[in-house]
Amino acid sequence: MLIIPTDQEKSSPLIAAVQKYSEAMGKTSTSSWLSQIREKSLSRFVKLGIPTVKNEEWKYTNLSALSKIDFKPLVSEKFSLQSEVKRLIKTDEITLVFVNGNLDEGLSALGAMPKGLTLLSLKKAWFERQTDIEGLLNKYTGVFENAFVSMNRALANDGTFIKIADKTIVDKVIHIIHVTQSAQPAITTPASYIFLGKSSEATVLETHLGHADSLYLAAPLTEVFLDENAILHYCKAQSESLKSYHVGNTRVWQERDSHFDGFALMNGGDITRNDLDIISNGEGTSSTMNGFYGVNGKQFVDNHSSMDHRMPNCTSNQLYKGILNGASNASFNGKIFVRQIAQKTNSYQLNKNLVLGVDCKVNTKPQLEIFADDVKCTHGATIGQLNEDEIFYLQSRCISKKTAIKLLAHGFVGDIINKLHNSAIQAKLNILLEPTFAALE
């Protein structure tokens, strides 16, 4: 449902800032296609306005404080997070580092480019790969696009374009790191467009980091297209500054027999909203949507996913786990549509929350809309504390109660992290999880 914003909401400082950012980009005269998209997206964003809690989809994500922030232009300044970035870089991987939206060639490490991989900056790809990008966007005709997707399209200037040729398997991890450091409140809109050809396979990790003192809004957008029989292992890791807002969107389009193997780690940000929307447009697809969130203090995280089963014989699996400490809040909303034609859909969803803080709150909401009659859909949610018998078992083996709690919380996370396809990504996530584990001390 489209909520028409009031004039007051429309004229929020955030909207004014986005308009200013857009003006500052100037007109991209060389491509009328691109300027059209940007203009259209900007006016759509302004029309939609910043979603309020009156909107059912945004019931728990309160952006009223965000909409009032007086954002300034993002100016590059002295960058001081080299070591934080470097410890996530492995030499046998392809690493792209974007600082405040611009590619940092010094920190990036490309190495030898595997055959069949096209890796371009979006600045180039807007022109050279218009057919791919435009073709994908056209598929979404008639699909609701939320305000922050439009905002990203209006403002994304640079980013990553990845295309894997048919029948190509890229073993190397492609790691895209987005870092933000700004003395003044600023907006950043990282964008990635990932295309996998028929029967190809790739592993992509996107990491979002920020300077601890920086207040900013990160509104990233990742668009994924999986052609027939392609496999993408995709992980998004969000460990932004605890002062930041992260409102991200990942959209996945799957053709026949393709497999999206997705994972989301969310442990940064003051307020985080992460949307994952998958459209299964061919028979025999499988989609994994796993995730972990760890929040502390007054952090808030909202994971929203939507799985649209448009064709028969498809599978989707979802497991989101969360640990809440302090007075943090979390929300999980997992929507699964099974259209009438999508018979024999097999869908599984589970959300498990471990609440360690006294003043925490969890809202978990499965949302199944099933129009086919021969499907198997299960869903569940748990919210609880650590099991007393497990703690006692560890204590009876000499381990102190405090260490037992830590071990069990580690186990709760490890259980899901260890299932990730790539062990190098597991190791990186464990580095990013350090603050979450430190909060257990």
Add this chain to the structure above:
Amino acid sequence: MIEIRNLHAGIAGTPILKGINLTINAGEVHAIMGPNGSGKSTLSKIISGHPQYEVTEGEIIYDVNFKKVNLLDLSPEERAREGIFLAFQYPVEIPGVNTAVFLRAAFNEICKHQGVPEMDPIDFDEYIRSKMKALDMDEKYITRAVNVDFSGGEKKRNEIMQMAVLNPHFAVLDETDSGLDIDSMRIVAEGVNKLRSKKNAMLVITHYQRLLNYIVPDFVHILQDGKIVKSAGKELAIAVEEKGYDWLKEGV
């Protein structure tokens, strides 16, 4: 080694143990038998310090390193570090916690407590493998999460393997034989017998006399309605196996 004096205890206000007196010396193996609900498992939980049970009267005096302590004053982990071990009737599954990591953490806690150097992962790996081999356990369990996807028999073997690794002074085996087939029971019993020495002691809780053919006790006690109603040698176990418990009721 351990002296239970007039122990009264219960759970959520319901009394279960109603005055237990039991002395176990170093080098001895005692068996406790008794009908369901007589308090056998409660006794094991209280010795190891489960927080759900409350002791209303009595004490458990434990001799360690030439000093006497009341176990009830110690937290469960302090008891374990002093050499108390409970082989659980229902071993708990700990998802995501690797068996080797868990046991090394436990082992090193004892090292720390005794002031000796901790064992590094490589040495520990060798140590744990030797213990697993002795219990005919598949080495794949080392890297698995503790008890997760273990069969009932494997869980029980894992308890005895942990006992072998931690080498306790006083071990309580709570129905370690229930649910085991005869072959597994023999392996478990052999494992336990290897750990018997003049310096340690054990309390074996069981429903069935069969186990006591393999782990031969020095004393057998019958627990009924929260009290020890009869104590004798191993022949008592055979008698209750044949005649049941009714003839032992107080005053008979």
